[in-house]
Amino acid sequence: MSISCYDCSAPRSSGHCRRYREPQPRRLFALGIAWFGLGVALLIVMARCHFFQVNEDQIVAQRYLPWSMLVWMGLLLTFVQRS
Numbered sequence: 001m002s003i004s005c006y007d008c009s010a011p012r013s014s015g016h017c018r019r020y021r022e023p024q025p026r027r028l029f030a031l032g033i034a035w036f037g038l039g040v041a042l043l044i045v046m047a048r049c050h051f052f053q054v055n056e057d058q059i060v061a062q063r064y065l066p067w068s069m070l071v072w073m074g075l076l077l078t079f080v081q082r083s
Contacts, residue, residue: 027081034074040067 044064045052052059 010078024081027078029076030077030081034071034078037070037074041071043076
């Protein structure tokens with residue numbers, strides 16, 4: 001009988017068995033928020049590329065802040081869920 005990385009008959013202390021964890025809804029929600037914020041930010045940058053080249057100060061305008069905050073909030077929630 002060979003022991004592979006997927007063989008859960010190995011003792012827990014050997015480190016060969018990785019326990020399957022069911023997806024946690026809160027963690028998936030937090031990652032979803034982060035990915036959504038990142039996607040929206042990328043769409044804004046692609047749609048307004050010329051506008052940002054002409055008006056460089058608009059890159060840090062207040063109206064774009066909620067989308068970047070969604071990314072950081074989602075990552076922070078994911079970190080809090082892991083610890």
